[in-house]
Amino acid sequence: MPLMKTGAILKLARENGFGVLATNVLNYETILCSIRAAEAERLPVIIMYYPGYESFIPAEAVALLTRYEAAKTWVPVGLHFDHSKSVEQAMWGLRTGYLSVMIDGSAHPLEDNMRDTATVVRAARAMDVEVEAELGFVGRGLNPDDVNNPNKFTVPGEAERFVRETGVDFLAISYGNAHGDYISTPMLDFARLSEIRERVNIPLVLHGSSHIPDEQVRESVRRGILKVNVATEYFQTFYKGLYGVMKREQPGDTYKSAVEEIRQGMIEFIQAKMRVLNPAGFSL
Numbered sequence: 517m518p519l520m521k522t523g524a525i526l527k528l529a530r531e532n533g534f535g536v537l538a539t540n541v542l543n544y545e546t547i548l549c550s551i552r553a554a555e556a557e558r559l560p561v562i563i564m565y566y567p568g569y570e571s572f573i574p575a576e577a578v579a580l581l582t583r584y585e586a587a588k589t590w591v592p593v594g595l596h597f598d599h600s601k602s603v604e605q606a607m608w609g610l611r612t613g614y615l616s617v618m619i620d621g622s623a624h625p626l627e628d629n630m631r632d633t634a635t636v637v638r639a640a641r642a643m644d645v646e647v648e649a650e651l652g653f654v655g656r657g658l659n660p661d662d663v664n665n666p667n668k669f670t671v672p673g674e675a676e677r678f679v680r681e682t683g684v685d686f687l688a689i690s691y692g693n694a695h696g697d698y699i700s701t702p703m704l705d706f707a708r709l710s711e712i713r714e715r716v717n718i719p720l721v722l723h724g725s726s727h728i729p730d731e732q733v734r735e736s737v738r739r740g741i742l743k744v745n746v747a748t749e750y751f752q753t754f755y756k757g758l759y760g761v762m763k764r765e766q767p768g769d770t771y772k773s774a775v776e777e778i779r780q781g782m783i784e785f786i787q788a789k790m791r792v793l794n795p796a797g798f799s800l
């Protein structure tokens with residue numbers, strides 16, 4: 517089927533009590549394995565390009581490959597442009613045919629973040645594209661201050677105002693989550709998540725789901741998270757698969773045989789993540 521809009525995928529998820537996995541991709545394997553896993557689980561998936569991966573693959577190539585693979589499968593596939601750090605970067609995502617773009621102004625003061633988000637929302641509306649923004653700062657899991665300092669977490673009252681005044685479609689929030697590996701086991705602030713959920717009716721997004729214990733991810737979905745981003749653990753799964761193949765040193769192994777084996781591990785990883793987000797076992 518053609519690509520499905522992020523909002524439509526998240527609406528389906530809300531109506532059926534599951535969270536949607538959004539995977540960062542940087543080559544054909546990471547796109548393909550996400551879609552194969554979605555088929556096996558009979559669930560939608562959102563493919564995301566991070567505009568810092570140009571040295572691995574161009575944004576245009578991810579858009580083309582994802583569109584091509586989506587057309588060949590029956591599960592809904594979304595195409596999202598992740599973490600634009602400026603209005604100009606978000607425009608790149610818009611021009612390149614992404615169906616939703618993120619403008620991440622979370623490192624800037626609230627008023628600047630709101631201004632940039634509203635600017636991107638206006639441009640995106642004209643092109644029928646949806647917009648994700650971030651409020652509160654989702655930093656790096658290896659930086660203790662990003663994980664433990666509640667001053668970096670999303671303030672529920674600010675979230676309400678932010679959404680009302682910018683018209684944004686989806687909101688990434690900070691409640692103890694962070695990108696990459698974590699310095700210690702994360703302890704998400706669920707009371708904060710619930711309070712944000714009460715004040716904000718648009719879909720909420722969890723960034724940095726890698727290495728958050730499954731039970732906390734599940735509880736996040738129960739309390740209203742609809743889109744869950746994963747990158748680090750997915751890429752680590754690729755690396756572990758590669759390491760396994762290399763360690764074995766089997767005569768006759770080639771790039772092709774290695775890729776087949778690595779793909780299988782990646783598909784299984786994505787399937788397992790999808791099950792964590794789908795406590796009621798919904799399937800299409």
Ligand SMILES: [Zn+2]
Nearest residue numbers: 695723724745
């Ligand atoms: Zn992120």
